[in-house]
Amino acid sequence: MRLASIAVLGGGPGGLYAARLLKKSHPDAVVTVYEQGVPDQTFGFGVGLASRTQRNLRQADEASLNAIVEQSHPHEMSMKVGDSQVRLAHGELLAIGRATLLSVLQRFAREAGVELRFGERVTVADVDADLIVAADGINSVTRTELADEFGPHIAQGEGLYLWCGTDFALESAVFTPVTTEHGTFVAHAYPYADDRSTFLIETDERTWQRAGFDVSTEATPASESDQVSLDYLQAAFSETLQGHRLIGNRTKWTTFRTIRCDSWHTRNIVLLGDAAHTAHYSIGSGTKLAMEDAIVLDRALLEHDDLESAFDTYEAERRPAVDHLQAIAERSMVWWDNFPERLAMPVEQLMIAYMTRAGKVSLERFAESASGLVTAGLAAYGECGVDDVPASGEVVEWALSRPTAGRSDRLADADLRDADGTALVEIADRPWSAAMRRLIAQPPAASTVWLTGADDRESTLDRLDVGEALRRRTGAVVVVDVPEEFRADAAAGAVSERVDLVSFTS
Template sequence: MNLNTIAVLGGGPGGLYAARLLKRSHPDAEVTVYEQGLPDTTFGFGVGLASRTQRNLRQADEQSLDAIVSASHPHEMAMRVGDDEVRLAHGELLAIGRATLLSVLQRYAEEAGVILRYGARRSAGELAADLIVAADGISSATRGEFADEFGPSIAEGDGLYLWCGTEFALPSAVFTPVTTEHGTFVAHAYPYARDRSTFLIETDEQTWKLAGFDVSTAETPNGESDQTSLDYLQDAFAKTLQGNRLIGNRTKWLRFRTVRCRSWHHRNIVLLGDSAHTAHYSIGSGTKLAMEDAIALDRALLAADGLEAALDAYELERRPAVEHLQAIAERSMAWWDSFADRMTIPVAQLMLAYMTRAGKVTVERFAESAPHVVPAGLAAFAAVAPADVPAPGAITDWILTRPLVHSTHRFTGRDAPSGLRDTTRTARVTVTVRPWSDEAAAIVAGLPPAGVYWLEGPDDRESTLDRLELGERIRLATDALVVADVPAALRADAAAALASARVDLVAFTR
């Protein structure tokens, strides 16, 4: 395909990376990046790079990935509740300062022959390029300009979060909650340089309002940081901060926005990264998605004979992976939004619940990578010694055969007896809604008095995961025994739900 001119709107990581790849693949084309900001100004702190993302970037462009890795900071991961902590040894987790990442990508884009234009806003409608790549972020002006064609929908999360940082390197990434007089705040914090760490802090709306942050948010001008919140959170997380201060960079409370679009391209304009889609930061960064979009777009343009076919192929390849990640991310976001309700769970078991929260990781797989954590978590679940927990490979069956005593009930294993379904103390609940939706809240609020709630519904995996998550919501709201139907093929999901205290029993269906 002959492309003479390529315009990229947005000089973030996705736009710069796409420009470099496209210039390398189309060396005779004029590739220009238009960024309204200046090259040495950015907002944000660190960017995480998981091992799979690193592999994808290495296959696409080993040279730039080597430069990124050399400027990155490796770290492990921990979860701490009060004085109890578990740590995961993970040698492939990296983080890099956003400004540093942009500097690397700017350099490599220019080295490839990309023209970088800063300090002026340009719109897709005014550019006369053969291909226009709109990498202009979550508030994409391009998506808004052609809203009828792209068909965007944007859903806001229930919780609130803010990004800030501190001027020292944490010993590892850490997930840790603190409870103040107003409620619970949860920090996701990680080091990204020898003297810098990112702090992402979340809370629920009630706590946010009780702390007065609805007022401080409203009073903080755009482009400035909410110093009232930073001062409060600095005191709240003083132990984790080790006497260091929290710093802001346009830091204000936000609700996460999940962006979806009916189409990712229109004529010669294609959306990339956050302009096309977002997934909650707890499961994968927007930077990762945007750079992987760039790889797929470059590959599609090389393989197709025409632009329309190439953009169709790009969307056909990327959409299933993005939508799958968005589904996982929604579960993860809901889990974090309700984190405060789980703080009585022993920390090793809580780490197990965290790792399996979205259906992406099984208990068996986690046990293989964290042999010092999973036995402690499963021991807490089963009320046994860690030494009594079997090795990976036998864990799923072991979980399903653990006895349970619940009120007057005694069970020799976690597969519910069929006779329990039809007792007078059992309420059967058909679940066909997302577990943390308003409709699910109505179901929980309207539950009839019962000693047992038996959850039924469709047998596909997504519906089963929904049912198991709603089970946790019912367990948190009642003292009843909670049972969920699970297809026999999803034994691993059943085991994860049981070990993570989402349900008490499961009933296997064909």
């Protein structure tokens, strides 16, 4: 289709990347990016780029991806609990400073012929363009002003977190908890430059309040950082920080908002990135989603002669991928919200629980890619020596065959279902729903809780998540119905201590 003018609202990575792609595809169009901030001032620290994201960006625009990679910082992953630490090689995992990423994308947008206009607060009512791309972020003015047309739904998370940084490069990405007199704080930290690392720290509401951070959060102006929290956390994580300081950038505690919209477009306006959807930081990057949105939007506009058809194609292609990632991300968010409850597990077993927490990575696949780590974790789970753990292709059946609490394996006897003391509970809601929170807060008084429900995979994973919460809070034996085709999920659930026993259904 012929587009004479394109306006992009928002000069973040998604908006800049979309502007470059659209200008290259529509060279005669006037493409303008409107950003209310200024080029040398930005929020955030590092941005992670997984290998799959890099492949997608390379296929869409190899030149800009090469420039991004050139200024990125490679690293591995690790988890440290107390004095125990495990490392995990993670292929082509990269991170780049957000300011550096923006600088690269600004340069490539200009080279393509995009006009960048900074320091202007512009809404859809202020611009006259054939196409308006609203990439105006999680607090999207466009989505808010046109809420009746986009139909946004916003779900608030329970845990609190803050973004900060430090002035040295960690040896690798690290997940590490620290328990203080007020409760447990968990850091998600990773290096993104030779002298910088991101430090994201999260905690539960009760710990946050006991530490007085509800007061410091309220007292911190929007333009400043919560220095009370930064000073406290700098002392708490002093070992990981190796004597370095925590750096704020309008750093305040907040809760994560998962955003969904009934529609991503209306008239000649289309949402992109966080304006349309968000996914929890523990599983997916908003930057990744926004840039991949841009790729699909650009392709859809080339394929069609009218905006409505192009927008429909854009949504049809992107929604399944985004919905899938959001489901994984919500599951991961709940796992991290309850992370301190798992600290008694050996760190190798805990790393297995982390990698398989959302159903994205199977136990077998993880065993293939990190055999030494997984073998140690499985040995801890099976209470045996590492020599007794089989090869990766046999770990599922081996995990299900391990004895527990006087039983010879992890398979529930059929007569247990109807036995005295067994409560049969149907799980029909997501683990993070109000109904499931009530169930977990007021569980059935039973020695055995048997969870049943629908036979699709998401429902199976939901039962395993609810099962973990119940077994940790009640001490009851938890049994979960699992369709035969999801034996691998059952094994991962057992190894991760989400369930005691499983019952396979046909």
